Amino acid sequence: xxxxxxxxxxxxxxxxxxxxxxxxxxxxxxxxxxxxxxxxxxxxxxxxxxxxxxxxxxxxxxxxxxxxxxxxxxxxxxxxxxxxxxxxxxxxxxxxxxxxxxxxxxxxxxxxxxxxxxxxxxxxxxxxxxxxxxxxxxxxxxxxxxxxxxxxxxxxxxxxxxxxxxxxxxxxxxxxxxxxxxxxxxxxxxxxxxxxxxxxxxxxxxxxxxxxxxxxxxxxxxxxxxxxxxxxxxxxxxxxxxxxxxxxxxxxxxxxxxxxxxxxxxxxxxxxxxxxxxxxxxxxxxxxxxxxxxxxxxxxxxxxxxxxxxxxxxxxxxxxxxxxxxxxxxxxxxxxxxxxxxxxxxxxxxxxxxxxxxxxxxxxxxxxxxxxxxxxxxxxxxxxxxxxxxxxxxxxxxxxxxxxxxxxxxxxxxxxxxxxxxxxx
Numbered sequence: 001x002x003x004x005x006x007x008x009x010x011x012x013x014x015x016x017x018x019x020x021x022x023x024x025x026x027x028x029x030x031x032x033x034x035x036x037x038x039x040x041x042x043x044x045x046x047x048x049x050x051x052x053x054x055x056x057x058x059x060x061x062x063x064x065x066x067x068x069x070x071x072x073x074x075x076x077x078x079x080x081x082x083x084x085x086x087x088x089x090x091x092x093x094x095x096x097x098x099x100x101x102x103x104x105x106x107x108x109x110x111x112x113x114x115x116x117x118x119x120x121x122x123x124x125x126x127x128x129x130x131x132x133x134x135x136x137x138x139x140x141x142x143x144x145x146x147x148x149x150x151x152x153x154x155x156x157x158x159x160x161x162x163x164x165x166x167x168x169x170x171x172x173x174x175x176x177x178x179x180x181x182x183x184x185x186x187x188x189x190x191x192x193x194x195x196x197x198x199x200x201x202x203x204x205x206x207x208x209x210x211x212x213x214x215x216x217x218x219x220x221x222x223x224x225x226x227x228x229x230x231x232x233x234x235x236x237x238x239x240x241x242x243x244x245x246x247x248x249x250x251x252x253x254x255x256x257x258x259x260x261x262x263x264x265x266x267x268x269x270x271x272x273x274x275x276x277x278x279x280x281x282x283x284x285x286x287x288x289x290x291x292x293x294x295x296x297x298x299x300x301x302x303x304x305x306x307x308x309x310x311x312x313x314x315x316x317x318x319x320x321x322x323x324x325x326x327x328x329x330x331x332x333x334x335x336x337x338x339x340x341x342x343x344x345x346x347x348x349x350x351x352x353x354x355x356x357x358x359x360x361x362x363x364x365x366x367x368x369x370x371x372x373x374x375x376x377x378x379x380x381x382x383x384x385x386x387x388x389x390x391x392x393x394x395x396x397x398x399x400x401x402x403x404x405x406x407x408x409x410x411x412x413x414x415x416x417x418x419x420x421x422x423x424x425x
Contacts, residue, residue, distance in 0.1 A: 092145070092413050093371045095120050097385070099401065099408040104136030104152060110411075111385060111399045121413065125149070127173040128166065137166070139407055141204055143261060145169060145414020146214060146421075148204040151177075167204065167214055167235070167421065171413040174421035181231040181240040183220050199223070201255050205266060205286040212418040215286040217266065225252045230288035235420035243288055253282075258366060260309040263337055265292065267314060269304050279304045281316070294340055301342070302330060306366040315345070315368055317375075325358035326350060331375070331390065346373075346390045353388060353395070354379065367410050378408055 072083045095114050100107030110123030128134060128149075138150040149166040168175035183200065199222070205215035216233035220242075231242045252271040260267040265283040281294040281304075296304050302318035305326070309315065314334040319326035330347040334340070350359050354377075365378040373390035376398075383401040388394075 092415070094369055094410055094412055096411055097367065097376075097408050098123065098139055098142065098147065098411055099403075100139045101403070102138060102407070104138050104150075106403055107137050107139045107149075109401075109403055111401070111408075113398065121170045121411065122173065123170075125168070125170065128168065128175060139409065140165075140202055141259075141407075142409045142411055143204040143206045143214075144208055145171060145412055146204055146206045147409075147411070148202065148216065150202075165202070165216060165233075167216070169414060169418070169421055170411075171415050172417060174417065176235065176421050178216055178233055179240075181218055181233065181242070183218070183229075183231055183242070199225075201253055203259065203266060205261075207261070207264060207286075208414055208416055208418075210264070212416070213420050214418075217284065217286070217288055219253060221253075227253065230284065232286070232288040241288075256362075256365075257304065258306050258308050260307050260314045262309050262312075262314045262334075265290070267294070267307060269296075269307055281307060281314075294334075301332060302328075303361075305329070305361050306368075308366075308368040310368045310370055310372075316342075317366060319361065322358055325360055327358045329353070348388065348393070352393075353377065353386075365408055367408070370410070370412060 072079050074080075095112075097111040097113075098107075099109050099111065108124035108129075110121065112120065114120055125137065128137065128151075134151050136152040140148040140150055142148065147168050147170060149168065151164060151166050164180055165178035166175055167178055181200075199220065201219045201221070203217045203219075205217055213234065213236045215235070218231040218233070218240075219227050220229050220231060221227055229242050229244045231240050233240045254269045254271060257269045262283075265285050267281050267283045270280055270282050279296045279298050281296060283292040283294065284290065296316070298304070298318075302320045303326075304316060305319045306317040307314060314337070316332045316334070318330050318332065320328040320330070328347060328349050331345045332342045333345050335343045351357050354364075363380055365380070367376040367378075368374070369376070375388045375390065376385060377388065378385050378401070384397055385399040385401065387396045387398055389396075
């Protein structure tokens, strides 16, 4: 169970997904599970003496939070069909953040933004940790409701080849194990280190609007941290495949600056290097094949410090530097993806945000709300999570972490069941 301070009422209201979520437009399921439009005699609710059109029932149920609505699937076959239809239609939004350190033992923490006493999800992943073969878990990231974990089995903790991954859906407690890619760096003796664990960055690729299947992308690096190849795991085939992607040559991924899932591609920031004299954003598709470079003119917009997705568009944050410290942050929106047209959305000083004239990039972690003009900062010097409203310019302290965070990832629930995951006990 998460420990820490609860968000204030106004902040909770601003972040509550049930208050922010628009009601479902009145529309009956294609084939009525309740006995026909306008007639519920003998249906799931017929025993209650109700006779309401399907449109009204759908509208009522659509105003419920998704989690209790998901439980209604167990009532009857009629309710199962109706709630399954509604769950697929209900838009979901940010409910909080998973966070943890890199020890493998301190991962089960959740920052609850929905203003309730109980977290909306099993933040301890108890449906995984009760399994006898799992000893430690590292939190690697999330994507559209699925969470990517790194795990060490009990079988032989000293055997690095026993390491593997888990992809799970905490909302409905489904998961699947993903094997190692077994990638190694050829010029160095294998017994010196585990290349897959030390020299890889691993991300989850999942778009429920396109497919219920997921991909795991693994970027393999050499010791200078240049990307050598991309390994891809497909939940559909159950195997890894590797390929060299030319546009990654001499590009160092800055994973601490976030990532963005936009236009069916994952985006990251890369360091300036010989091949790219300026900072740039690199995008890759779920196969690790299609690649794109989006240039970032630092002299015009400042140093890139964060990128994410909000309201369907890529958002980037840049810092105006005073020697090695940031004095002001600006938020840019990629208004036209194909033409690379950026629009300045907002600027704010570090003094207004943090109460100090300047700070370093490593002093905080950043996240952005997927549906609203709300930016989150986790301040490393006092472990407070604050939010900044771009419209009202209001600051709110949402949470004080009682455990140090090596990694924090936003969580948006997904209540759609997938054939690539399964409930296991």
